[in-house]
Amino acid sequence: MNTPDPTAPDQHTVPIHATCPKLSGLIRRPPIDIEFQDLTYTVPQGRSGSKIILRSVSGLFKSGELTAILGPSGAGKSTLLNVLAGYKVGNASGQILINSQPQDVKQFRKLSRYIMQEDLLQPGITVLESMMIAAHLKLGNSQTKAQKLETVTEILSMLRLLKCKRTLTSRLSGGEKKRLSIALELVDNPPVIFLDEPTTGLDDLSSSQCVSLLSMLASGGRTVICSIHTPSARLFAQFSHVYLVAEGQCMFAGLGQDVVPYLASLNIHCPRHYNPADFMIEVSSGEYGNFNEKMMLSIDNGRIYRWNKQLPLAQQHSDKEHLIKRPSQYDAVGKNVYEFDSSAWTQFYVLFLRMMLQNYREIKVVILKCVLILFMSIVTGGMFLNMAQDGSKTLFMFGFCFICTIVFMYIPMLPALLYFPQEVKLLKREYFNRWYRLRPYYLALTLSRLPQQFVLGVIYVSIAYYITDMPIEWIRIGKFSIICYLIGLTSESLGLAISSQLNVVNSVFVGPALSVPFMLLAIYGLGTGSSHIPPLIRIGMYGSYLRYGLEGIVLSLYEDRPKLRCPDSEVFCDLRHPNLLLVRVGMENCNYWLDVLALLVILTLLKLATFLILKRRLSPRTSCGALGYVGRFVKAHFSLTKGY
Numbered sequence: 001m002n003t004p005d006p007t008a009p010d011q012h013t014v015p016i017h018a019t020c021p022k023l024s025g026l027i028r029r030p031p032i033d034i035e036f037q038d039l040t041y042t043v044p045q046g047r048s049g050s051k052i053i054l055r056s057v058s059g060l061f062k063s064g065e066l067t068a069i070l071g072p073s074g075a076g077k078s079t080l081l082n083v084l085a086g087y088k089v090g091n092a093s094g095q096i097l098i099n100s101q102p103q104d105v106k107q108f109r110k111l112s113r114y115i116m117q118e119d120l121l122q123p124g125i126t127v128l129e130s131m132m133i134a135a136h137l138k139l140g141n142s143q144t145k146a147q148k149l150e151t152v153t154e155i156l157s158m159l160r161l162l163k164c165k166r167t168l169t170s171r172l173s174g175g176e177k178k179r180l181s182i183a184l185e186l187v188d189n190p191p192v193i194f195l196d197e198p199t200t201g202l203d204d205l206s207s208s209q210c211v212s213l214l215s216m217l218a219s220g221g222r223t224v225i226c227s228i229h230t231p232s233a234r235l236f237a238q239f240s241h242v243y244l245v246a247e248g249q250c251m252f253a254g255l256g257q258d259v260v261p262y263l264a265s266l267n268i269h270c271p272r273h274y275n276p277a278d279f280m281i282e283v284s285s286g287e288y289g290n291f292n293e294k295m296m297l298s299i300d301n302g303r304i305y306r307w308n309k310q311l312p313l314a315q316q317h318s319d320k321e322h323l324i325k326r327p328s329q330y331d332a333v334g335k336n337v338y339e340f341d342s343s344a345w346t347q348f349y350v351l352f353l354r355m356m357l358q359n360y361r362e363i364k365v366v367i368l369k370c371v372l373i374l375f376m377s378i379v380t381g382g383m384f385l386n387m388a389q390d391g392s393k394t395l396f397m398f399g400f401c402f403i404c405t406i407v408f409m410y411i412p413m414l415p416a417l418l419y420f421p422q423e424v425k426l427l428k429r430e431y432f433n434r435w436y437r438l439r440p441y442y443l444a445l446t447l448s449r450l451p452q453q454f455v456l457g458v459i460y461v462s463i464a465y466y467i468t469d470m471p472i473e474w475i476r477i478g479k480f481s482i483i484c485y486l487i488g489l490t491s492e493s494l495g496l497a498i499s500s501q502l503n504v505v506n507s508v509f510v511g512p513a514l515s516v517p518f519m520l521l522a523i524y525g526l527g528t529g530s531s532h533i534p535p536l537i538r539i540g541m542y543g544s545y546l547r548y549g550l551e552g553i554v555l556s557l558y559e560d561r562p563k564l565r566c567p568d569s570e571v572f573c574d575l576r577h578p579n580l581l582l583v584r585v586g587m588e589n590c591n592y593w594l595d596v597l598a599l600l601v602i603l604t605l606l607k608l609a610t611f612l613i614l615k616r617r618l619s620p621r622t623s624c625g626a627l628g629y630v631g632r633f634v635k636a637h638f639s640l641t642k643g644y
């Protein structure tokens with residue numbers, strides 16, 4: 001027998017090869033039994049009250065077993081899985097016991113991993129890179145790089161993913177994606193694994209291989225629970241425990257082989273050579289009459305621990321083995337056993353490198369963006385070709401300043417609106433499965449976006465500045481670049497703030513729509529003084545970051561400049577002196593650095609708002625009061641995706 005790894009993170013660890021020889025590099029976790037009693041889940045439904053999805057269900061999912069939650073579509077399988085996993089907790093009532101102790105959702109989330117139906121994999125990285133990143137994040141310094149590589153290779157080999165370890169995740173087949181989703185969560189060897197319909201979209205062979213793998217993981221001492229749609233007879237035989245749900249109630253809980261005798265005891269006879277899984281789902285869907293009440297009562301809505309075919313029905317009722325009375329086999333899991341193995345700094349570093357690697361892999365997209373911004377700088381700059389030193393075109397050049405503001409608003413904002421909703425889904429999966437904390441992630445995200453914005457900004461500024469014939473003064477160029485960069489960063493942050501809460505369709509509508517008032521407020525009342533402007537609009541003007549951006553651009557380009565030349569063709573150039581432009585647009589008393597400060601403050605506030613929105617989205621229990629209510633109200637009543 002191998003000596004336990006001295007670098008293993010906790011005292012409970014022993015080599016897993018005792019039970020699962022293929023996972024010799026992984027550490028073993030204490031077994032976990034999950035019991036639940038009278039679990040009810042309700043969702044609010046507008047004015048009409050609420051909808052009950054789970055109705056007082058009970059059950060026991062033991063470690064070492066592969067449990068299938070079966071049932072017709074809409075029965076409540078995913079909801080049960082979500083509630084047990086702690087993914088949806090807000091509207092649930094009842095009791096969940098972990099090793100006979102009341103569930104502490106925060107602690108339980110440290111023990112369990114949830115593999116969602118949708119294979120949310122980080123794009124732009126290979127299978128091996130994803131696995132190593134997961135290992136660095138999850139295992140931290142508890143293992144050396146060589147040990148992590150060994151662990152990762154073992155898992156990939158077990159899941160038959162070695163041959164595609166250098167393939168980009170986006171190019172994997174459906175089955176490979178599913179196996180990689182599972183492999184990623186196996187890196188830190190969780191004792192409890194929830195899977196929402198792991199076989200959906202897989203062919204028969206891949207489904208069977210996937211369930212065999214889950215069965216093997218369960219036989220290694222883990223608690224593996226998955227919801228599943230109409231499994232074939234072959235798949236069904238691989239589950240050690242079956243939990244049938246219909247209309248939010250439990251219809252059967254027990255061994256798969258007991259399904260047929262159980263139904264027969266209720267006078268429901270499964271035809272010979274018929275798949276028992278199909279039959280029980282058909283019965284619970286009401287295809288042969290309404291037996292649901294009878295089934296629910298005979299299993300006492302899951303309170304009868306195991307249906308026992310040897311016992312007569314009457315005796316089963318009198319001898320109910322109530323879960324709560326079942327003695328605990330294991331000690332409660334210590335509070336500090338499953339803290340993060342990697343430090344916040346390591347998490348930031350690994351995430352930053354991953355994001356930079358993804359940017360690098362998407363270099364074609366970056367090049368395309370550079371070409372587009374080059375094109376735009378030539379077009380917009382070309383419209384004001386050589387006008388910057390022409391005293392008769394000074395007012396025209398104010399238009400150039402405004403166009404620069406618009407360019408640096410839309411160019412960074414639109415990609416953020418499009419890509420971030422998907423990123424939030426990935427974040428939710430990784431965060432829920434405790435890959436990292438939100439702060440290191442957010443810092444890595446913020447910093448990884450800076451270089452690209454910088455390069456795009458430099459391309460635009462240098463071309464547009466040069467072809468409009470602006471004076472080549474480095475301080476002026478620097479001031480112009482800083483303000484353009486800040487407008488770009490603020491616009492991107494606004495895009496991130498919007499798309500951290502809304503889906504893609506809503507985001508791409510709300511973002512540009514919200515920008516229109518910002519644009520109007522940026523130029524509203526320019527040059528006419530503010531005394532006649534209604535107070536509400538004046539407040540709006542102070543909140544429009546584009547106003548500060550426009551002021552900053554005009555000041556950087558026209559403040560402290562000598563008199564411009566007046567072409568011979570012109571009789572009179574009324575704005576020949578650049579300061580007169582500032583007076584005309586009411587910016588003579590503005591201060592460039594105050595504009596920079598205002599933009600920095602708005603940028604910080606937007607960053608903070610995005611962080612808080614993400615935090616709220618990732619913590620189902622935290623509610624931001626009025627903000628949360630408004631969000632739910634908008635989603636429920638005004639979602640633009642309705643009907644899509």
Ligand SMILES: Nc1ncnc2c1ncn2[C@@H]1O[C@H](COP(=O)(O)OP(=O)(O)OP(=O)(O)O)[C@@H](O)[C@H]1O
Nearest residue numbers: 043051053071072073074075076077078079080229
């Ligand atoms: N937030 C919600 N608001 C309203 N109804 C909901 C909500 N969430 C779930 N439901 C409803 O609850 C029922 C159970 O949903 P659930 O997703 O758990 O079913 P399921 O058994 O997993 O179905 P399927 O096999 O089709 O995925 C469905 O009728 C669904 O429409």
